[in-house]
Amino acid sequence: MDAFLYFVPGVIVAGCVFGAVQVIRRALRTSRMWAHGLTAEARCLNTYTKTGGGNDTAVHSTLHHVYEYTTRDGQKFRFDEAGGDSTVVAGDHVGVRYLAERPQWATALQPARGRLIFGTGVLVAFLGVLAVGCVLFAVSAHSAF
Template identity: 85%
Template sequence: MDALLYLVPAVITAGCVFGVVQVIRRALRTSELWAHGLTAEGRCLNTYAKTSGGNDAAVRSTLHHVYEFTTREGGRFRFDEAGGDSTVVAGDHVTVRYLAERPQWATALEPARGRLIIGTGVVVVFLGVMIAGCVLFAVSAHSAF
């Protein structure tokens, strides 16, 4: 029973640390695409919404776009991106930014560094609070027993 008092917070902490690493990694990748990425004309192939929640929880929808573009080297790539402009519909042409060595990491999001920094910061702070809570719980459980 005592092992659960340490195991559960450790698993939650590990998941939060993994989340922090992924969020920071994605923000750095997006920032690099905006700063150093090559541009190509892309086309929106499809849009769809993913919904989550329901029952007793609030329903949340996220708009996704499926884009296709051709690199300067002639390679054709498709990618799915969440959170794009809601006015972009199938058939619209967009500017795609990609890295020559990693075209699969492309984005059609317009550069918005402030939004990227704030969004990343909020998620990192939230996960940091969860990590601190897990550590505090484990320490207080250790002190109590």
């Protein structure tokens, strides 16, 4: 029983740390693409919406775009990106940025450093609060038993 009270919070804390690292890595990669990335013209191949929630919760939807572009050395890449401009439809041409060493990572999002920093900070703060809550639960469970 005691091990269970430590195992579950430990797994949640590990998940929070992993999630925070992934969020920070994604933000740094996006920032690097905006600052140092090469540019190319991409064509929007498709758009679709992912919807979540329902029943007793609020419904939310996220717009996704599928883009295809050609790098400077002639390689073609496709990528799917969430949260793009809602006025872009299939067949439109947009500018993308990509890293020469990782052309499979590209973005058509316009640079918005403040939004990127704020969103990353909020998500990391949420994961931090969740991790601290798990640690406090484990400490209080230890002192109670």
